[in-house]
Amino acid sequence: MIAPIRKAVFPVAGLGTRFLPATKAMPKEMLTVVDKPVIQHVVDEARAAGIEHFIFVTGRNKSVIEDHFDRQIELEQALKERGKTEELEALEAGLPGPGQTSFTRQQAPLGLGHAVWCARDLVGNEPFALLLPDVLVQSSGNTCLAQLMDIYNTSGGNVIAVEEVPENMTHQYGVVDIESGEGSSQKVKGMIEKPAPGTAPSNLIIMGRYLLQPEIFNILEAQERGTGGEIQITDAMIALLESQPFTAAKYEGKSFDCGSKAGFLAANIAFALTRPDLRPALLQEIQKLS
Numbered sequence: 001m002i003a004p005i006r007k008a009v010f011p012v013a014g015l016g017t018r019f020l021p022a023t024k025a026m027p028k029e030m031l032t033v034v035d036k037p038v039i040q041h042v043v044d045e046a047r048a049a050g051i052e053h054f055i056f057v058t059g060r061n062k063s064v065i066e067d068h069f070d071r072q073i074e075l076e077q078a079l080k081e082r083g084k085t086e087e088l089e090a091l092e093a094g095l096p097g098p099g100q101t102s103f104t105r106q107q108a109p110l111g112l113g114h115a116v117w118c119a120r121d122l123v124g125n126e127p128f129a130l131l132l133p134d135v136l137v138q139s140s141g142n143t144c145l146a147q148l149m150d151i152y153n154t155s156g157g158n159v160i161a162v163e164e165v166p167e168n169m170t171h172q173y174g175v176v177d178i179e180s181g182e183g184s185s186q187k188v189k190g191m192i193e194k195p196a197p198g199t200a201p202s203n204l205i206i207m208g209r210y211l212l213q214p215e216i217f218n219i220l221e222a223q224e225r226g227t228g229g230e231i232q233i234t235d236a237m238i239a240l241l242e243s244q245p246f247t248a249a250k251y252e253g254k255s256f257d258c259g260s261k262a263g264f265l266a267a268n269i270a271f272a273l274t275r276p277d278l279r280p281a282l283l284q285e286i287q288k289l290s
């Protein structure tokens, strides 16, 4: 039987150095894409895929993320009194239910793999979703994570989202080697983190959405630091691949790397252009710039 995936882990303990000075006192996950913090977009994606419990791995100076997913009674009261129903509904829609969130701290930013390992007790012995808030995906149908869930419900094992990039960019990412074949999902043969230029096994990169089996925690527990002196999730997945299947999912949608300034700005424009209340005015403003 394929065990259902009920929990999602959100690693939000990174320092966000690429956005300084904006992220000196504010977590980069709270930067807004249109009118929602990046982390809210990702939590919404997880909820739409059926996730019931949201686990945040935070760090110092990140407590505003916890506040964001709590009620704000005075604000709600004020909105009610002023008849601002739409705003009130938007607040309610973004809020996980009582007991649906957990927060733990990664005491030092030792890498993504280490951040995931910090969630081991909260996840327990069941498969879980891992979503990197740096990546936002715009899709016309099901969300990226929901597409992975569909594949998982047939394949079981581990499922990772992949996307094609130009060959000269593969050295910046984790790259998968897949068995040949058509279709949106393929068996993974191998993986490598940040291969030297010209040595990548394919142009398919791992892009921030994962469904993982709990055995990954045992591997992370014993893992040494890898590329960049950090404990890498890709290295742990490479070890897990020796005993468990991995499926690479080429999802439908456009991804934005919100961990980079250009990707973050592009996400703001792309998400705003899908909003009927903003599109006409934004197009006008953009035209004025050229």
Ligand code: UTP
Binding pocket: 011, 012, 013, 014, 015, 016, 017, 018, 019, 028, 057, 106, 108, 109, 110, 111, 112, 114, 115, 132, 133, 134, 259
């Ligand atoms: P990044 O390496 O992109 O995040 O990690 P960063 O370190 O915050 O960014 P820069 O490069 O300094 O600007 C991807 C995700 O993993 C989390 C980050 O918060 C981000 O969501 N992360 C990374 C951790 O939680 N802990 C870590 O030790 C490293």
